[in-house]
Amino acid sequence: MRYFADVAALARKDLLIELRAKETVPAMLLFVVAALTIFHFSVPVKSVSVNAQHQVGLGLLWTAIIFTALLGLTRAFVPEREQSVFDALVLAPSDRSAIWLAKAFSVFAFLALAELVAVPAFGLFFFNVGWQTIVALLLANIGICAVGTLTGAMAVAGRARELILPLLFLPLSIPIVVGGVGASIIGGQKYLGFLALYDAVFVLLSWGSFEYVVAET
Amino acid sequence: MVSATKLSKSFGAKRVLNKVDVSLDAGGFLLVTGPNGSGKTTLLRVLAGLDAPTSGEVLLPDRGVIGYLGHEPLVYRELTPLENLHLFGRLYRVPDRAERIGMLLERFGLWEVRDQHVSTFSRGMRQRLGLCRVLLHKPELVILDEPFNALDVAGSALLDATLDELGPRSAVIVATHDPERVERLATQRLAFA
Numbered sequence: 161m162r163y164f165a166d167v168a169a170l171a172r173k174d175l176l177i178e179l180r181a182k183e184t185v186p187a188m189l190l191f192v193v194a195a196l197t198i199f200h201f202s203v204p205v206k207s208v209s210v211n212a213q214h215q216v217g218l219g220l221l222w223t224a225i226i227f228t229a230l231l232g233l234t235r236a237f238v239p240e241r242e243q244s245v246f247d248a249l250v251l252a253p254s255d256r257s258a259i260w261l262a263k264a265f266s267v268f269a270f271l272a273l274a275e276l277v278a279v280p281a282f283g284l285f286f287f288n289v290g291w292q293t294i295v296a297l298l299l300a301n302i303g304i305c306a307v308g309t310l311t312g313a314m315a316v317a318g319r320a321r322e323l324i325l326p327l328l329f330l331p332l333s334i335p336i337v338v339g340g341v342g343a344s345i346i347g348g349q350k351y352l353g354f355l356a357l358y359d360a361v362f363v364l365l366s367w368g369s370f371e372y373v374v375a376e377t
Numbered sequence: 378m379v380s381a382t383k384l385s386k387s388f389g390a391k392r393v394l395n396k397v398d399v400s401l402d403a404g405g406f407l408l409v410t411g412p413n414g415s416g417k418t419t420l421l422r423v424l425a426g427l428d429a430p431t432s433g434e435v436l437l438p439d440r441g442v443i444g445y446l447g448h449e450p451l452v453y454r455e456l457t458p459l460e461n462l463h464l465f466g467r468l469y470r471v472p473d474r475a476e477r478i479g480m481l482l483e484r485f486g487l488w489e490v491r492d493q494h495v496s497t498f499s500r501g502m503r504q505r506l507g508l509c510r511v512l513l514h515k516p517e518l519v520i521l522d523e524p525f526n527a528l529d530v531a532g533s534a535l536l537d538a539t540l541d542e543l544g545p546r547s548a549v550i551v552a553t554h555d556p557e558r559v560e561r562l563a564t565q566r567l568a569f570a
Contacts, residue, residue, distance in 0.1 A: 169467050177455040180494070239453055247427055248451035248510065252468035253441025375429070 166254045170262030175269065177239050184235040188228050188274040193281050195224040200285035217286040218293065218344040222337050224278065225271075225297065226304070226330075232270050233308040234325055236263055237316045246316060250374050260313065260370035264305040271301050289344065292352065296343035299355035300336045303362055307332045310366040313373050332362075378402050378548040379424055379518055384433035386419050393419045396433070399567070403517065404545040406562045409552040411569025417552035418448070418522055420567075424550060425520050437518075441469060444516030446524055450507025454496040458487050458506050461495065462513060469514035481509040485535060500527040508536065519549045525558060533558070 178184055199220040205213045240246040249259055275297055279289060311328035315321040335358050342351035379401050386394040393416040401407050409417050422428040425445040426437050437443070445451075452461045459478065466474040482488040485505040495503060504527045511519065525533050540562055543549055551559055 166468060169464055173453065173456065173460070173464055176460070177453060180455045239455065243451060243454060244447055244449040245451050245453060247425075247445060247447055248465065249468070251425065251427070251440050251443055251445055252465070253439065253470055254468045 163255055163258055166258040167262045167265070170258060171265040174239075174263065174266035178266070178270065181239075183238075184232055185270050185273055187235070188232050188270060189277050191231050192224050192228040192274050192278040195227065196220070196278065196281050196285050199224065205286060213287070215345055217282075218289070219341055220286075221278070221282050221289070221293075222340050222344070224282075225275065225300070225340075226333055226337060228274050228278070229267075229271050229301075229304045229308060229333075230326060230329060232267055232274070233304075233312045233329060234322070236267050236309060236312045241316050241321075246374070256371045256374055257367050259374070260309055260366060263312070264309040264366075267309055268301055268305045271304065272298075275301070290347075292347050293340075293344040295352060296340045296355060299352060299359060300340045302359040303336050303355065304333060306359065306363045306366045310370060310373060313370065317374075378405070378438060379550075380436045381424065381430075382434045384420075384423060384430050384435060386416075386423060386428065387431045392431075394423070394430070397567070399424065401548045401550065401565065403548050405548045405564045406540075406559070407548075407550045407565045407567060408556055408559055408563035409550065409567045409569070410554075410556045411552075415569035417569060421445075421520050421522050421550060421552055422447075441514070442517040444511035444514065444519045446507050446511045446521045448522055448526075450503045450510070452495055452503065452506050452510055454503075455494060457492050457494055458482060458509070459491045461506065462509060465510050466513055471514050477513060478509075481512060484539075485509050486531070501529050501532055504528055505532055505535070508539070512539065517547055519543060519547050521549070521551045523553055524551060525553060525555055 203216060203220060205216050208216070240249065250256060282289065308329050311325055311332065314328060315325040318324045336355065339351050339355040339358060343355065379399065381397060381399040384394055384397040384399070385392065397420060399407065409420060411417050419428065423430050423435060424437070425443055426440055462478040463474065466478060471477055482491050485508060487502065487505055487509065495506060508524065524536055528536060540549065540559060553559065
C-alpha cells in the first residue's frame, strides 16, 4: 500500500505542477489541432474513394497522436531536470519504479486530454471514428506512456536529450502505430489484442528496468 | 559509514578523480576544497551514490539515510515549501512529518512563506528550503556541495549552527570555496589541485 501511496503522491505532484504551470497540456492541444488542420488542407482525402479516405484519414490521426505524445513526453521530466530534483527522488528509499509509474499516469492523463480534443477535431475535419479506434487509442496510450516515460527518463541523463527521446521512442512506437491503424481500419479483435499484448510486455519491461535506467542519472 | 578506495572517475578521456581514498564514520567531517573543475562535485556525487565510479571501490550506506544538497536545492519550483517537504517526507519515510516540517521551516525562516510557490523565492530562500529537504529525514550521511552559496549572513549563521548540531550522529561531507567557514568542524581534509 505504501508503494501506491508513493505513486499517488508523485502523480498528484505532476498534475499540480501542470495545473499551475499550464505548459504541457495547452502545447499538446495546440499541436494536435494544428497538425490535424494542416493535414486537412494538405491531404485532399475528399477527392478519393470513401475507402481510401478512411485509410488515409485514420493514418493521419495516428500520426498526429504519436507526435503529440512525443511532445508531451519531451516535457515530462522537465520539472525534475531543471532543478536537478531527479537526484533527490532517486536517493529516496522508496521503490524507484514508483517514479516511473506516477510519471506514466500523469502523461496518460495529459495524452487522454489531448485526445478528447483531437478525436472531435478529427471528426470535424475528416469523419467520425468508430468505437474500435477509441478502444485502440486507450490501449495505445498505455503503451505510449509506459515506453515513453522510460525513454524520457533515459533522455534526462543524456546530454543530447532532445535528440535521444525521439530516437528511442519513435522506433519503439512503430508496433503501436501498426496495431492502432490496423484496429482502426481493418477492425476485429486481432489488432486490439496485439495492442494489449504490447502494453503488457512493455509495462512489465519498463516497470522492471526503470531502477537500472536511473541508477546513474 | 562511507568509504572509497582508489576511486577514479573519468568523463571520456578526461580523468576527474584519480585514485581518491575516503573513509568517514559517524561524527566525522570531511572538508573538500579545490578550484572549479577540480572534481569536488564529481566526488560528492559518487559518494552520494548518484554517479558510479569508473574504477575503485565505494561502500555507501542505504540511500534512505543520505541527505544530499547539490548545486541546486533539488526542490520543485512550482510547489510550495510545504508541498515540497510533504512529498519528500513521504518518499523518505519521515515519521511525524507535519511536526518535523514545521520545525524545519521555522528554523530556516520559511514558515511565513510556507504556502508561497518556490518560483517566487530568491536563490537564498530556495537554498534554505534545500537545506530543510536535506535534513528532513535526519540523515546519517550529509553531503553538501557549496552549501553557503546564495545564503545571506543570517542564512549562513543558521547553517553554521546546524552543522554544529549534526555532531556525533552524522557523517558530514562539505565541498566549499570558503573553507575557513567550516574549518573548525573538519576532522579530515581533502584538497584537490
